[in-house]
Amino acid sequence: MKRKGILIVVSGFSGTGKGTLMKELVRTYDNYALSVSMTTRKPRPGEEEGKEYFFVSEEEFIKKVREDGLVEYANYCGNFYGTPREYVERQLEKGKDVILEIEIQGALKVREKFPTALLMFVMPPNAAELKKRLEGRGTESEAVIAERISRAAVEAEGIEKYDFLVINDNLEECTARMHALVQAAHSMPVRNPELIDEMRRQLEALR
């Protein structure tokens, strides 16, 4: 029986290293596809169009929303972020586990549309480490860092809505743990309705 792909939503405080983690996951294991979001925020130094994000104008973004071309979208720190639908659906049909890196508002909207989506929350080992990473990035002003810490405190209120918690202490170990969690998610009854139906049919036939 062909295994269906899981839609994996990864959230976590800004500065937790989610992006690096996701790239490592895709690089290390087969079967993952990384969804690229569309955003109206300006590129950071080193970010490439179509790699980290599709960078678009607010006008273009709104057009996509009107066409129902996004799985979800949200406004975060004054910018729009959204997930193009077509790529996600095509990869899931192929059996790929598709990763979306989005924040909590978007994560909950995705679960409404895809009830079998898997929601994972990435946390730093502790809050001081988070602050250090945000400062170390060197691309954000103090005001922006303060805003992100504030935002993290708000996002932390939603952690219980996620299926799994992942502590990003060590890139390699954390990648392996995330992969194991995705495999575990594949073993949940909700993602195996055909397998269960088949067993029921066989048992009825033996009675």
Add this chain to the structure above:
Amino acid sequence: MKRKGILIVVSGFSGTGKGTLMKELVRTYDNYALSVSMTTRKPRPGEEEGKEYFFVSEEEFIKKVREDGLVEYANYCGNFYGTPREYVERQLEKGKDVILEIEIQGALKVREKFPTALLMFVMPPNAAELKKRLEGRGTESEAVIAERISRAAVEAEGIEKYDFLVINDNLEECTARMHALVQAAHSMPVRNPELIDEMRRQLEALR
């Protein structure tokens, strides 16, 4: 922070090899404790008192129920089965993951009392394999086998209530998979309230 033990409930059709699987899990990995049930059913050849079960009379069983000394109990195929409470609670406090092998009625009762219990359902690769294993055991009459197949069909109706499905195709692989699923369960927010509270406190302190 000390990791709390998980109460693991393992169910599965009779003849799925749950017992062997649980013993292999305890033998292969640290941190598991196997709960021994109390039953009024007669011992099968080779079964030892206090190892597979505590074999008691119906009178003794009812006395234990009256003392509130069982986590759960149920009647299955005309016999009583129950889980002595004291052992389970002592092991969980020590941080052990405690395994109970019980059928679905009992599993659901355990979840009511222990909302963070982990429910796992073990299935054979297919129903024909199940029948073969029941027949191969050689200790049961044809009528009992037919009853167990019937019972399996009824139990299959409850599979969606379990957290994880485990296909017992190969003892070694299945044991490793079960262990990975327990580790995944340890990464669920519901089993980490202290870790989440601590992160929230730290973030508030940084604002």
